[in-house]
Amino acid sequence: MTTDPVGCGGPASKLIGTKLLENWTVESRVSRDHSHSGFARSCCYKALDTQGRPAFVKAYDFRHEDVNASPDKLEEMLREFNHERRVHERCRDLRLNRVTTIYGSGKLIVDGDAVHFLVCEWADQSLRDTHPPGDQSILACERLLSLRNVAAGLAQLHGAGVAHQDVKPSNAMTFEGGVKITDLGSSSCRDLPSPPHDDEWYCGQPGYAPYELLYRDKELLYHDKTGAFYRRRIGCDLFLLGNLAFTSFAGYSITSLVLHGIDEKLRHTSFGGEYHEVLPYLIDAHYRLVPDFITFSGVPDCIRSDFESCILSMCHPDANQRGHQLNRAGKGAQFGLERYISAFDRMKTRYRFEVGRRAA
Amino acid sequence: MPPNDGPSISLRNRYVVPRWRSPEESIDQSTSRGKPPLPLSKLKREAWILKISERFAQNPTKFTATEYVETASALGVEVLDVSAINHYSVGIDAFFSQRQLSKKSNLPGTSTGSQLDEITQTARTAVAQLRARAAHAPKQPFVWSELARHYLTLGEHKKAKKAMYCASSLSPKSIYLTRCASRLFSTLSEPDQALWVLRRHGLVAHNPWLLSAELATSASIDKASAYFKRATAMLEDAAHSPRSVTELAAAVGSIEHINGRHKKAKQHFAKSLIDPTANALAQAQWASQGDSKISIPASAWAVSEAFEARALAARSERNWSHSQAMCTQWIKEEPFDYRAAAIGSHASFVPGLERTCELFATVGLHASPGEPGLLNNRAVARAFLGNFEGAFGDISEAAKSDPKDLHILATVGLVAYRLGDFQLGGEAYSLSIAGFVIKRDLPSAALAALYCIREQIRARLPGVKNEFDRIKRILTRMTDKALDPEIQTMLLLAESEADSCSELAYLSDLVVSEQTVALRGSMESCDLVPGARSLVTGDLCSTGKLIGASRILVASN
Numbered sequence: 001m002t003t004d005p006v007g008c009g010g011p012a013s014k015l016i017g018t019k020l021l022e023n024w025t026v027e028s029r030v031s032r033d034h035s036h037s038g039f040a041r042s043c044c045y046k047a048l049d050t051q052g053r054p055a056f057v058k059a060y061d062f063r064h065e066d067v068n069a070s071p072d073k074l075e076e077m078l079r080e081f082n083h084e085r086r087v088h089e090r091c092r093d094l095r096l097n098r099v100t101t102i103y104g105s106g107k108l109i110v111d112g113d114a115v116h117f118l119v120c121e122w123a124d125q126s127l128r129d130t131h132p133p134g135d136q137s138i139l140a141c142e143r144l145l146s147l148r149n150v151a152a153g154l155a156q157l158h159g160a161g162v163a164h165q166d167v168k169p170s171n172a173m174t175f176e177g178g179v180k181i182t183d184l185g186s187s188s189c190r191d192l193p194s195p196p197h198d199d200e201w202y203c204g205q206p207g208y209a210p211y212e213l214l215y216r217d218k219e220l221l222y223h224d225k226t227g228a229f230y231r232r233r234i235g236c237d238l239f240l241l242g243n244l245a246f247t248s249f250a251g252y253s254i255t256s257l258v259l260h261g262i263d264e265k266l267r268h269t270s271f272g273g274e275y276h277e278v279l280p281y282l283i284d285a286h287y288r289l290v291p292d293f294i295t296f297s298g299v300p301d302c303i304r305s306d307f308e309s310c311i312l313s314m315c316h317p318d319a320n321q322r323g324h325q326l327n328r329a330g331k332g333a334q335f336g337l338e339r340y341i342s343a344f345d346r347m348k349t350r351y352r353f354e355v356g357r358r359a360a
Numbered sequence: 361m362p363p364n365d366g367p368s369i370s371l372r373n374r375y376v377v378p379r380w381r382s383p384e385e386s387i388d389q390s391t392s393r394g395k396p397p398l399p400l401s402k403l404k405r406e407a408w409i410l411k412i413s414e415r416f417a418q419n420p421t422k423f424t425a426t427e428y429v430e431t432a433s434a435l436g437v438e439v440l441d442v443s444a445i446n447h448y449s450v451g452i453d454a455f456f457s458q459r460q461l462s463k464k465s466n467l468p469g470t471s472t473g474s475q476l477d478e479i480t481q482t483a484r485t486a487v488a489q490l491r492a493r494a495a496h497a498p499k500q501p502f503v504w505s506e507l508a509r510h511y512l513t514l515g516e517h518k519k520a521k522k523a524m525y526c527a528s529s530l531s532p533k534s535i536y537l538t539r540c541a542s543r544l545f546s547t548l549s550e551p552d553q554a555l556w557v558l559r560r561h562g563l564v565a566h567n568p569w570l571l572s573a574e575l576a577t578s579a580s581i582d583k584a585s586a587y588f589k590r591a592t593a594m595l596e597d598a599a600h601s602p603r604s605v606t607e608l609a610a611a612v613g614s615i616e617h618i619n620g621r622h623k624k625a626k627q628h629f630a631k632s633l634i635d636p637t638a639n640a641l642a643q644a645q646w647a648s649q650g651d652s653k654i655s656i657p658a659s660a661w662a663v664s665e666a667f668e669a670r671a672l673a674a675r676s677e678r679n680w681s682h683s684q685a686m687c688t689q690w691i692k693e694e695p696f697d698y699r700a701a702a703i704g705s706h707a708s709f710v711p712g713l714e715r716t717c718e719l720f721a722t723v724g725l726h727a728s729p730g731e732p733g734l735l736n737n738r739a740v741a742r743a744f745l746g747n748f749e750g751a752f753g754d755i756s757e758a759a760k761s762d763p764k765d766l767h768i769l770a771t772v773g774l775v776a777y778r779l780g781d782f783q784l785g786g787e788a789y790s791l792s793i794a795g796f797v798i799k800r801d802l803p804s805a806a807l808a809a810l811y812c813i814r815e816q817i818r819a820r821l822p823g824v825k826n827e828f829d830r831i832k833r834i835l836t837r838m839t840d841k842a843l844d845p846e847i848q849t850m851l852l853l854a855e856s857e858a859d860s861c862s863e864l865a866y867l868s869d870l871v872v873s874e875q876t877v878a879l880r881g882s883m884e885s886c887d888l889v890p891g892a893r894s895l896v897t898g899d900l901c902s903t904g905k906l907i908g909a910s911r912i913l914v915a916s917n
Contacts, residue, residue: 133423134451200400206408207430214434216396251423251451256430260452263387269436272396276533280501281383287497296455312497321499 011110012043012061015117021104023049024119026057046122054122055103063113076196080185083195085118087162087184090192094160098153100173100182123173123182127248130174134251140300141348141355143248146172146179147241148344153181154241155337161190163233166204167240169247188233202236207253210239211282211317214255214268217275220319230335235319238335242314245344246290249307250297254315257293261285282317290315302354303347310343373618374646374699376576376611377546378539378569379639380509381693383502386536388603388637405435413441422447475688476719479695480726483513501531505540513695515729517548528557535561535569542573547696551581565590568600572607579615588615595631602634610640617647617654626653633660642668649676667693671703678845680707684716691720696727698734705737708744709811709850717741732758736767743775751775766795770808777815785815803844806835810850817858828858 015026024047031044045057060081062074088102100121108115127146131138150172157164164171166186173182186203188194197203202213212220213236220232246254259267262281271278291308299307316322324339326332332339379386400408412431416424425447432439439445490507493500504527511520524541531537538561545554554577564570564587571591578585585591591612595605613628629647632640633656641656641663648654649672661669671686687704694700701724708717721738725731735758742751752775758768773788789812796805813831816824832851 128423132421134426200404202400205427205431206400206434207427209434252426253430256426256433257452259433260456263384265387268396268434270396274533276531277535280531280534280537283500284383284502287493287500287503292459293455296458 010061011063011113012059012115014110015043015045015057015059015108015115018108018110020047020057020108020117020119021106024055024057024103025049030056047119056100056120056122057117058120059108059115059117061113061115079193079196081116083187083189083192084185086192087187087189088118088120090160090189091157091162091184094156096153096156096160098149098156098178098180099184100180120182121175121180123175123180125174126170126182127172127174127179128169131169131248133169133247134249134297136298139351140249140303141351144303144344144348144351146174147245147248148341148348149179150181150244151241151337151341151344153179154237155341157181157187158234158237158335158337163188163229163237165202165233165236165240167237167244168205168208169244172244188229190229204240207256208240208243208247209255210236210243210315210319211255211258211268212275212319215271215275215278219275231319234335235322238322238337239315241337241340242311245307246294246311246315249299250293252293254290254311257289258282258285258317261289279318286315286317287312300351300354302350306343306347306350310340314340373580374614374643375580376572376607376614376639376643377580378543378573378576378607379637379694380540380543380696382506382509383536400435405437408435409437413444416441416444420444420447422450426451473716473719475692476716476723479692479723480514483510483695486510487514498526499530501527501534501537504530505537508540508544509696512544512547513727515726520544521548533561533563535563535567539569539573542577546577546580547698551577555583568594568605568608572611575608575611575615579611579618588612595628602631603637606632606634606636606640607643610636610643613654614643614647617651622651622653625651629654633657636660636663638663638666638669641666642672645669645672665689665693668700671700675703675845678849680710680713680849683707684713684720687720688716691723695723698724698728698731700724701727701734702737705734705741706846708737708741709814709846709853711853714741714744718745730757730761732761732765732768736765736771739768739771740774743771743778746778748775748779766792766799766801766808767804769795770811773808774811774815777812777819782816782819782821786812803847806847807844807850809835810847810854814850814854814857817854825858828854 013029016028018026020026026045026047028046029043030046042058042060045059047055047057049055060077062077062081085102085105089105091099092102100123103119103121105116105118108117127133127150131143131146150167153172154164154167162184164181164184164187166183167181171181171183172179186197188198201216202209206214213232220228243254246252250257262278262285264270266278266281290311294304294308294311313324314322321328323334324332324336326339327334327336408431412424412428416428420443425444428441428444429439429448487507487510490503490510494503494507497503504523508520508523508527511517511523521544524544527537528541538557541557542554545551545557555574558564558570558574558577561567561570564574571587571594574587575585575591591608594600595609595612609628609632613625613632616622616628617625625647629644633644636644641660644654644656644660645668648656667686667690671683671690674680674683674686684704684707687700691697691700691704701720704720705717705724708714718738718741721734721741724734725738728734735754739751739754739758742748742754751771755768755771755775758765762768769788770792773785773792776782776785776788789808793805793808793812796802796808809831813824813828816827835847835851
């Protein structure tokens, strides 16, 4: 995170020095990725509690939208804020230790206007900073450990009925104890009211999106409510996790690679037909290009086969064929992550063994 | 002998059955009308681009550049920052360049012969590679469809069908795969199965590519399609682009042409040629040969890889070497296409083309083992090349399928003449010509007569000049004014050979060896000649059409 001295001009930008929830003192402004790029009037801060423990503060100024924007826009922003808060609180209540914790939320009056805020766990850096994707100087075992932790966090979220929908390197924060998933602003929760962004086909970073959402596969909408949530949103998360793993080693998004490998007329920006028409081309490109690119990216030989198998199954263009082979054979939930967590552990151990063996 | 039209697929008719090329070459069938809505609203797209580009500006690393370009590409926005593009392209371009270099060279061989030789070898290599891919990951529809295509090239029909069943079941809604399946079954002479595959697709009445295939397949077996009215209505619907309805218009135009409604046929073909595919262009070329009012605009010829159309056009112009060159490219695209092999192996009567005709027939026989038409064509080419044993082997094999085939009988005559057995040669040709006349296949009769007279000229038989003149007069009376290109070329060749051939040159050509004598004996004992003799004699008596047939008999003898 960097310090961003440029303010947005509203009351949300005037929190430095204020005390939040009688515990946190706002220290400095920071700039950080926003999960939902529709937010215009939000500011981020670093705060310290009485013991000097840092926290991340996100402050929102709805008053500006109340005065200047439409009521629909105001409602949308309020619902987004409430959704993020509720999801975080749900994760806190369920003690999900691989998801960044929310310490609290509240409201502060600044210059006569209300500023709503969230106070979350602080992390200095994300995977994008500590393990730059595509950087071959980073040891494979370190990447695999991080991926394993992200997968564990995602599994916890899925167990809580939450789909993250924006898994990417900048949303995986590094802590002393490992990596945690952060930024639930694009998430969906099965048991909470749908936020406005659920109406979008995809609300995460577009470069990582699964193909069926870029192409707007209408069959995703034709399942019953439970089925739609599971296949569309949990299936999306599995793809994003696989894409994160691929991007970590390769430096490129798998979505971009595969779309690059098909004819321009078939890409989602040109193709107006049904998804099932273009699906065979995507499957063909998936199997042709991904293994070769994994080799090209320099993934270590000792783990290449396993890694390739994981990526091919996690990022399969056909959501019906996505997921671990044994899960799809009926031995577990189709999009279950446990086998992938084990796979990352296994690869990490094998890599360490190989490195140790060569050193000896 | 006149090369065979093929007992199973007549070359005289052509239908707009789907072409079967690789998926990458068939993208038109999958692309639909209309542009898709862009992902996200304009406001959100701009917000994403702003955020990502600012991140790159603050920290211009390879990864931030990659994220920038990938996000823009996903949103359909052009990236103007050259430095970001350069950062991004380094890895991706290197990867794809490496893949291009590692692919085997697909450059065509230097000669037609070497290109044809490569076809089956290419198919075998492809089968091995595709099987390995299928073993690694079986649920890839295009791997199975490509396997089917290459198995068909190699003549392994059962395996081709099985592979196509796999492909279709993996992607039952794919229009491209449905058309491929229908083409497979049409090629294997299972038109009912081809129709079933098309009609079970839910979109057959709504998708122009499927509809054209259904119409063409129905027409090929003389069945009236239940979707004809739907097809004509679709052609009047402006919602469909000219490209998407080109084959449909050609199919409807062909049906109107066959049914004698030439004005409507002309209108439909004109629509078809606005933005044609190679298939539609070939259909128009075929139709224009039978109806001079169907004209092909120059702009239509700009379509790439229109090898069949160009081969047919070259044939019309009697440019046989160019026709063969186009057939070479055509058969490389669709090695299992009987028509490509048949037309390519057709021109062995032209000096210098015998060897490639033999190769065409051989390639075609890989995909269609035992096909009598191709065996016959190869026998003719081999006879011209002096490979009489090979020719007789082909004749024997072809005769097993259809002992009464008059084309094969005429080829017996050719081989007999080449072996010096003029009596047998004359008899075989006489019978075949008489048989063609009885069947009202006058072009074949004319061609057989010309082949016969060419051999008689070559043999310097007495009275051949008078016979040749008589043949020419009969041909003029018997056939339409617009003679087949083959007949026109044969006439010219016969005339030039009549002028240039000397007795001494002939005597030195005739080498009588023990093998030749044995072959003559085999041919005489072959069932073809006596069988055909009895057939033709019987028909002569029963139909009473003596006058025309007897004139030909006298002229041939």
